[in-house]
Amino acid sequence: MSKIKVFLVDDDSQWLRTMQIFLGNFPDLTVVGTATTRKEAVRKALSLAIDVILMDINLTETRYDGIFAAAEICQFKPVKILMITSFDDEDIILNAFAAGAVNFIPKTQYQVIPEATRATYHNRSPIEIVLRDYSRLKEAEQIQSLTRSEREILALAERGLSRTQISRTLHKSEQTVKNQIGSILKKLDVKRLKEAIIKVKTKGIIRPNNSIKKD
Numbered sequence: 001m002s003k004i005k006v007f008l009v010d011d012d013s014q015w016l017r018t019m020q021i022f023l024g025n026f027p028d029l030t031v032v033g034t035a036t037t038r039k040e041a042v043r044k045a046l047s048l049a050i051d052v053i054l055m056d057i058n059l060t061e062t063r064y065d066g067i068f069a070a071a072e073i074c075q076f077k078p079v080k081i082l083m084i085t086s087f088d089d090e091d092i093i094l095n096a097f098a099a100g101a102v103n104f105i106p107k108t109q110y111q112v113i114p115e116a117t118r119a120t121y122h123n124r125s126p127i128e129i130v131l132r133d134y135s136r137l138k139e140a141e142q143i144q145s146l147t148r149s150e151r152e153i154l155a156l157a158e159r160g161l162s163r164t165q166i167s168r169t170l171h172k173s174e175q176t177v178k179n180q181i182g183s184i185l186k187k188l189d190v191k192r193l194k195e196a197i198i199k200v201k202t203k204g205i206i207r208p209n210n211s212i213k214k215d
Contacts, residue, residue: 003030004121005049009041009069010034010056010084019054019110026114038069045073052121054113057085057096064092064195067099071198074100082120084113098199143200145187151200153180158197 006029008016016034023029033048035041038059045053053073059065070081083096083104093104103120105112146154149170156166167177181193188196 003028004117005030005032005051006117007032007045007048007050007053008034009036009053009059009066011036011059012056019113022110023114023117029114029117038065038072041069042072045069045079046077050077050079052117053079053081054117055081055083055101056107057083057092064095067092067096067101068195068198070096070101071099080120082113082116143188146184146200150180150184150187153177154184154193154197154200157193 006023008019008031010016010019013036016036020031020034023031032050033044035044036059041053041055041059053070055066055070057064057066059069066083070083073079074081080103081101083093083101084107085093085096085104086107096104102123103116105116152170153166156169161169163174163177163181166172167174170177184196185191185193188199190196190199
């Protein structure tokens with residue numbers, strides 16, 4: 001019997017150990033790896049053979065770290081992500097779906113994780129279509145509001161350029177670039193430019209070769 005290969009991501013190492021033991025009781029599931037940080041999760045997820053990722057939304061650095069990790073992973077690898085969350089915030093859950101998650105369950109309901117994992121793997125998540133479509137509409141609305149110059153700034157920032165370097169490249173003052181970055185953050189409802197980059201990359205505005213999608 002082919003086993004579903006599961007990858008666990010949570011900043012609580014004790015929870016990871018407990019979940020490894022728990023899932024080990026099910027013959028159709030096998031844990032192929034674990035991670036406790038966003039960086040470790042992305043690095044391992046891209047190198048391991050994985051069917052389903054169980055991802056805690058709230059990792060070490062920020063409240064949304066699990067969502068950003070999901071977005072980065074889904075950009076490069078077609079893998080199914082089941083979000084494990086301690087929150088009941090609708091926006092957080094919808095953002096998780098926008099990032100690429102296909103299912104979610106409350107962390108307190110650990111006993112249903114095996115069946116939720118199977119449902120995720122076999123595309124049997126009933127809530128997936130409704131939430132993802134709603135999320136897609138919300139994301140599209142935000143991204144369409146970006147001007148071409150704002151997308152240019154995002155593309156340059158994605159390449160690692162500083163605000164000063166961006167202003168020189170675009171022949172704009174640093175204050176103008178600062179103002180445009182502020183506008184980007186407001187439109188995409190994020191607090192940092194890096195978060196905006198991830199959010200937009202998942203929607204194809206910034207291409208892997210850093211070209212700009214035309215309006």
